[in-house]
Amino acid sequence: MSVYYTEDHEWVSVEGDTGIVGITDYAQKQLGDVVFVELPDVGKVLDQGAEAAVVESVKAASEVYAPVSGEVMEANEALQDDPAIVNASPEENGWFVKLSLSDKSQLDELMDQAAYKAFVKTL
């Protein structure tokens, strides 16, 4: 399993052809208390960079973009009832969608953990 990061603060954790997508701890902190999450339907095909989910905090509503292209296999329904999971566990229990990846070469464009950490430091 390896984890990749985007400049929009999404992460995707890849195992085989499956990628689990969420937002980073940095993103969660910037958003503040998450109060609402809108998830895509299972079966929806997302292009890289397309809107995968909407996350709303006390401050603002923001889009979560698909870091790579793929079909939605599962959405984390637990977030509907308890959006605060995104704050409590952004990089584990607070995942948004599970994608079946259609083009794994896109992962090469993303950052690894070390690169993302360095990127966040510049912000």
Add this chain to the structure above:
Amino acid sequence: MLKNGRQTSPGSVTENAPQTFTGNRALMLDEPLIFEIAGPKTTGVDLMDVPQVETRLGGLERNREIGLPGLAEPEVVRHYTRLSRMNYAIDMGIFPLGSCTMKHNPRLNEKLARLPGFADIHPLQPAQSVQGALELIDELATWLKKLCGMPEVSMSPKAGAHGELCGMLAIRAAHEARGEARKVVLVPESAHGTNPATAAFCGYEVDAIPATPEGRVDLAALKAKLGPDVAGVMITNPNTCGLFEPELAEISEAVHQAGGYVYCDGANFNAIVGKVRPGDLGIDAMHINLHKTFSTPHGGGGPGSGPVVFSEALAPYAPLPFVRKAGDMLELVEEEQARTGSHSDSFGRMVAFHGQMGMFVRALSYMKSHGADGLRQVAEDAVLNANYILRRLEGELTAPFAASGPCMHEALFSDEWLEDTGITTLDLAKAMIDEGYHPMTMYFPLVVHGAMLIEPTETESKAGLDRFIETILALAGAAKAGDVERFKEAPFYAPLRRLDETAAARKPILTWTEPDLAEAAE
């Protein structure tokens, strides 16, 4: 202590105070839904029994109760009066939110708006029977044109965002008349959030212009984006950072040279009325919120009014209807056959009738009771009050643009001073509720982290501002001293505590259904 011995501060709640049997706390009453008070047999009026008649509706007649609550008149009055007591309003104290009903609504306005010649007329009355009302619309239009230095005004838009739509439709009509299909509208980051929404609603792509570190429009970035595809720019002046855009005339010139038009969001006109004429800055269209600048009551769903002034270039495209002199009489020109002269290429109409008559009366009352010099003082006092707040709080809070010079009508702070306290802008806002103040605008504009935007308006006296400032300073002191509890759980004393506002907006429950009695009994 008053001279007759009565305490001037409210009594404190002792720790062992008994719980009341009703759940009420003296004058703080818990209020059920109107449906829960209603009774099936209760009504406010006695109606005659209707004789049974054969209907001819062919099976379309209603076959069950209509479901409206039945209450006696005093029950209705009490219900809404009790609810209103839980509300905070400009009539109760400073409303630093800087939104619609933020300044005092003079009672003289109300008196004049209730004159039967204005209050009891109907839009479908013959024009000769409402000459006074038409004259008032015409006179108000003249004031607005003079104050803005612009040749045309449309009185019909019903509020700020509606006015934006009006202005952008005129811009689109002007481009279409030239056979140009420009696609892009530039909107600075410091503009009102409704601006990009309006441009998108008109079918334009929105391109954002970054703000400078001083919180103003980046002129070089704007110029770089101008081109044959740019229909225009939408600029808020003074902007949402509470700053005047001193380069607006230069911006307008550049936009005009590129064949575009300049829309100005005039919601903040209250800061410059009588001081600056938007027409002199090269603006082509601007809405004026009568309910902000000219004190007509709005907010909470009341009627707004957003007349739009137009430049020479856009005047032919202004919407119908408009008031015109016809001999000794005034007429309301509503039909397309009137497309001669001033409105030759009108893009059509936006509303069924002529606009918000009641707001027109109030706005003109405000103008004429202040006079031109008084309106200028309104702007001066609003700006003075905002700067007083900025300078008295900048030492304790963080004011990111304090070095950009004086602010206009709004003082903007960031949440940098709260860093490491564990307290957020939201928590501070909630603690303000406990202190008896309506919170300021928070988390907007987005260019500032954890923004707190305070607009005092000209309504407040120095003594009132001092009380407000002392409260903020006291809260700031508590926050820095680590009194986190005071903020995290606030509000403690509001009728309801922290509400799930997002769920209310995302999943609103708008219909009342009778509770299942069998289920309730279980």
